[in-house]
Amino acid sequence: MQLFLTSLTASIIFFSSLGVVLTRNVVHAAIFLLVALIGVSALFLVQLAEFLALVQILIYAGAVIIVLMFSIMLTRETEQTAVSNNAGKLILGGASIVVFIGFCTAIFMTDWAITDYVSNETGRFAALGKALFSDFLVPFEIASLVLLVALVGAVILTREGREGA
């Protein structure tokens, strides 16, 4: 059952990611990305990472997609990007497939020592919070600083320039 759910969500993620890079319409690409991100959230849920599934929905589906949609709507390209050299796209696609084959050989050559560490555990939320506020306290605070700086930077960048820029 778990194997089936994993494969199902994995194929949803795969095909909607393909949709993101292959469709011509920008808004369709955003919708495909939304499907892919919710698929990743479902995959987290199947893999028993409930907190991450929650965060994924909240931040990606809730915030990131909205921001991307805003930038699409505010910067509507009048001309659809023309079919710029197909030969170049073929080369790039070939390069990506070569990289993928390299990854796959690495994955299947490795002798993984697989143990299911998570299934029999309870209280993972509590363990996560404890680790976040003890072992990972400094990175956690730095992350909040990064968010603050990004916020201020975004405001400064989008403000109407006073120096006539």
Next chain:
Amino acid sequence: MIELQILLVTAAAVFCIGLYGVMSRRNAVLVLMSIELMLNAVNINLVAFSRYVYSSNVVGEILVVFIITVAAAEVGLAMAIVLRLFRNWRTINLDAVSNMKN
């Protein structure tokens, strides 16, 4: 158990799709979306490893939390840059704006 391999192959495929998108797209917003795909591939990998391979189990998930944080900050800043580009050049085609001077 084949499940780890399914997860890893999916993550590798999504990463390569994102790579292709970053290289082939010309619209700045679409490049951003492809970057999000690549970050999510990394997240899938981390969750898979934290469940099946590495015994100290919450470390992988905490890394995912940080990656999501940085991705959110990145999208916010990138949207500001894209809007700025559009205001100055009236286009967000990355080939048209590849030099930073006017």
